[in-house]
Each structure stands twice: as C-alpha cells, then as structure tokens.
Amino acid sequence: MSLPRPDLTTERLHPDDAGIARGAEILRAGGLVSFPTETVYGLGGDACSETAVASIFAAKDRPSFNPLIAHVSDLEMARAYAHFSDLALRLAMAFWPGPLTIVLPLRKTSKLAELTTSGLQTVGMRMPDHTTARRLISAFGGPVAAPSANPSGRISPTTADHVIDGLDGRIDAVIDDGNCPVGVESTIVGFDGDDVILLRPGGLPIENIERCLARKLKHPTFAMQEGDQPIAPGQLTSHYAPQATVRLNADHALPHEVLLGFGPVKNAAENLSQNADLQEAAANLFTMLRRLDATRKAIAVSPIPDHGLGRAINDRLNRAAAPRG
Structure with missing residues (x-):
C-alpha cells in the first residue's frame, strides 16, 4: 500500500x-x-x-x-x-x-x-x-x-x-454529500455484434435491461483466470473484500464469526434488511461489511435471493469471499 x-x-x-x-x-x-x-x-x-x-x-x-x-x-x-x-x-x-x-x-x-x-x-x-x-x-x-x-x-x-x-x-x-442511495456499483454491459453481454451485475437489475431491449442478456462464456486482462471494472476474482474471511449461505455464525443477516434471522450482528428488501440490502451492504470487519471476526452471511438486485449483492459477496492472492 x-x-x-x-x-x-x-x-x-x-x-x-x-x-x-x-x-x-x-x-x-x-x-x-x-x-x-x-x-x-x-x-x-x-x-x-x-x-x-x-x-x-x-x-x-x-x-x-x-x-x-x-x-x-x-x-x-x-x-x-x-x-x-x-x-x-x-x-x-x-x-x-x-x-x-x-x-x-x-x-x-x-x-x-x-x-x-x-x-x-x-x-x-x-x-x-x-x-x-x-x-x-x-x-x-x-x-x-x-x-x-x-x-x-x-x-x-x-x-x-x-x-x-x-x-x-x-x-x-x-x-461530502451524504449517503449513496443505491449502495452497489453500476451494472456493466458490452456488445458482441447484436448480442448484449452482461459484464458485471450491479445497481440496475438486468430484468429492467431485458425488458427495454425485449431480449435476454448474454453472459460471458469465460471465467477470469490469473493473468487475464479484465475488459470492465469489477471482474477480478477477489474484489470488494473486507480484511476478514467471508463465509456465504450461512444459517448461523460459528464461535469465531459474526452473522450478517438477511430477512428475519436470529442472532445477526447486522441485518441487511429485516424485511428481506433487496433494495434496502444493497444500500446497506458495504456499510455493514465495514462495521463487521471492525469486530476482527470472520463474517458469515445469510443466503441472498439471486434475482433483481440480489444478483449484484451476491456478485459482490462471492468476490469478497474468494481466495486472496
């Protein structure tokens, strides 16, 4: 650094x-x-x-x-x-x-x-x-x-x-102009001929884009490998990461962990949205990860639905949980 x-x-x-x-x-x-x-x-x-x-x-x-x-x-x-x-x-x-x-x-x-x-x-x-x-x-x-x-x-x-x-x-x-209302980075799309390619899920749900275009977005057919050059931001395997390790799809915290909840879960140190609202969860994601990272414990995260803004949340969490070089 x-x-x-x-x-x-x-x-x-x-x-x-x-x-x-x-x-x-x-x-x-x-x-x-x-x-x-x-x-x-x-x-x-x-x-x-x-x-x-x-x-x-x-x-x-x-x-x-x-x-x-x-x-x-x-x-x-x-x-x-x-x-x-x-x-x-x-x-x-x-x-x-x-x-x-x-x-x-x-x-x-x-x-x-x-x-x-x-x-x-x-x-x-x-x-x-x-x-x-x-x-x-x-x-x-x-x-x-x-x-x-x-x-x-x-x-x-x-x-x-x-x-x-x-x-x-x-x-x-x-x-300084206060909090950011969306809370996760932008959705990124590119083009391959007439195909529209989703390069990164983000703050605009892909369903909105598909309705606008009246077609499905294509997803990249490759996975980023070590040494590959990204063609858009946010494609590195390990990204958006706290200092602590992150465990996904957890229904409870282990003794060395704190739980980041979603929906009506018990014993969550922080909850992205008690009402399981994905928009609220996206806005809270990075702030709550920071708070939990300050506890110096590992972070367990409740399952997040993989639709709408949930795709962007899960993308960020998967990269936060990825092995680090």
Missing part, C-alpha cells in the same frame, strides 16, 4: 457552488477528487490525463491492467469520445442518468488516457444519477475517470467518512 503524503491534506468540500468550483479546479490541476454518485463514492481524475489517472491507480494501489469508467455529465460528452450503436443509444436513452455503464468502441479522435482504458480500444462510460456528480463533471468540462474511492479490492465507500478512512492523505479532496 502506498503511504499517505505528509504534504497532502485531504479537503472535505461541501456540495455547494464553492465546493463544486474547488473540486473542478483540483481536477483541472491534475488532482484527485472523490465525489458521490447514486451507487458509491468515486475517486475522480481527469480521464484524458495519463498523470492524473496514474495517480488514481497509485492512491488505490489498483492493478494498472484494470480499466476505469469514464463518467460524463451528458450524452453529448459521451458521444465525443465513443461510438454508440443503435442498441447502445437505446440503453443510454432509457437508463441514463443511472447505474448503468456501457462499454463502447473508442473514437479515433478520443483523447482519453490509455491508462483509463488500460490500452483497450473500448471504454466503459456512465452518466451518474446524482446531481452533485454531474455538476462536478460539467464544471470540469470533460470526462472524469472514477473507480470506487477505496483501496483496491477493499469494501467500496458509500459515505465520505468511508473515503477518508481509506484514502486520507492520498487524495486532494472529497465532496
């Missing part, structure tokens, strides 16, 4: 005009600003600056082969950097702004940093459904590369305090 810089004090900015202007100023100077989205807090840098994007990787200790999402404030900005097929445009019109990232071919005139795309000829683009995020991007005037604002592989942040806990002294500022 890279160490905090003694000469860098992480500013906490308000989501007002002055805070937005200060955040945009930092981005234009090549600095890093964490900002809220509807999914999680992102760690933003100028997506067209190799130096700024390198600083994101350094702050997070993120593998440089793992591509970033370029966040935009409007569709016009996105189309200046990437090609939209009819299918991609249909999805953008239906679900942007929102928790959907679309992987698109780069335009030849694109000035996105190669580190943003990890050298690929595609880029994941998203328009966040959060006024503060879009105001910051618009004030900056270009796409902002922004993975989640946490040390690489660790639990994603849904509050400004979470950001400070992991990255204080490593980034220039965080815009």
Whole structure:
C-alpha cells in the first residue's frame, strides 16, 4: 500500500457552488477528487490525463491492467469520445442518468488516457444519477475517470467518512454529500455484434435491461483466470473484500464469526434488511461489511435471493469471499 503524503491534506468540500468550483479546479490541476454518485463514492481524475489517472491507480494501489469508467455529465460528452450503436443509444436513452455503464468502441479522435482504458480500444462510460456528480463533471468540462474511492479490492465507500478512512492523505479532496442511495456499483454491459453481454451485475437489475431491449442478456462464456486482462471494472476474482474471511449461505455464525443477516434471522450482528428488501440490502451492504470487519471476526452471511438486485449483492459477496492472492 502506498503511504499517505505528509504534504497532502485531504479537503472535505461541501456540495455547494464553492465546493463544486474547488473540486473542478483540483481536477483541472491534475488532482484527485472523490465525489458521490447514486451507487458509491468515486475517486475522480481527469480521464484524458495519463498523470492524473496514474495517480488514481497509485492512491488505490489498483492493478494498472484494470480499466476505469469514464463518467460524463451528458450524452453529448459521451458521444465525443465513443461510438454508440443503435442498441447502445437505446440503453443510454432509457437508463441514463443511472447505474448503468456501457462499454463502447473508442473514437479515433478520443483523447482519453490509455491508462483509463488500460490500452483497450473500448471504454466503459456512465452518466451518474446524482446531481452533485454531474455538476462536478460539467464544471470540469470533460470526462472524469472514477473507480470506487477505496483501496483496491477493499469494501467500496458509500459515505465520505468511508473515503477518508481509506484514502486520507492520498487524495486532494472529497465532496461530502451524504449517503449513496443505491449502495452497489453500476451494472456493466458490452456488445458482441447484436448480442448484449452482461459484464458485471450491479445497481440496475438486468430484468429492467431485458425488458427495454425485449431480449435476454448474454453472459460471458469465460471465467477470469490469473493473468487475464479484465475488459470492465469489477471482474477480478477477489474484489470488494473486507480484511476478514467471508463465509456465504450461512444459517448461523460459528464461535469465531459474526452473522450478517438477511430477512428475519436470529442472532445477526447486522441485518441487511429485516424485511428481506433487496433494495434496502444493497444500500446497506458495504456499510455493514465495514462495521463487521471492525469486530476482527470472520463474517458469515445469510443466503441472498439471486434475482433483481440480489444478483449484484451476491456478485459482490462471492468476490469478497474468494481466495486472496
């Protein structure tokens, strides 16, 4: 893990005009600003600056082969950097702004940093459904590369305090605008000819996308192996992980564990949703994992239904529970 810089004090900015202007100023100077989205807090840098994007990787200790999402404030900005097929445009019109990232071919005139795309000829683009995020991007005037604002592989942040806990002294500022309402990262889709491929389940249920397109999404036919290059964020086998080990589909906690419950279960140290509401569970997931990780015990997790937002929750939990290198 890279160490905090003694000469860098992480500013906490308000989501007002002055805070937005200060955040945009930092981005234009090549600095890093964490900002809220509807999914999680992102760690933003100028997506067209190799130096700024390198600083994101350094702050997070993120593998440089793992591509970033370029966040935009409007569709016009996105189309200046990437090609939209009819299918991609249909999805953008239906679900942007929102928790959907679309992987698109780069335009030849694109000035996105190669580190943003990890050298690929595609880029994941998203328009966040959060006024503060879009105001910051618009004030900056270009796409902002922004993975989640946490040390690489660790639990994603849904509050400004979470950001400070992991990255204080490593980034220039965080815009504090409360909790993130969705609580899990965006759904990511790509294309293979006329097929729409699910690359990562997330905050937009795939059923919504399938209804929009009147077709089923395809699922990747490969499993990530050691040495493979991800084509979208969140595809590494071990990811979103607490320090503690995680055991899934548990009906009780063992003596060395604490239980993360779902639904009306007994003896849960934390419960994602007493009423088995998947939207509430998604919003609570990362915050509750952080609380339980602070107990220094292993974490057992109740079964989560694998439909709707449950797919995204289970994806994050499976990666949190995966063996670590």
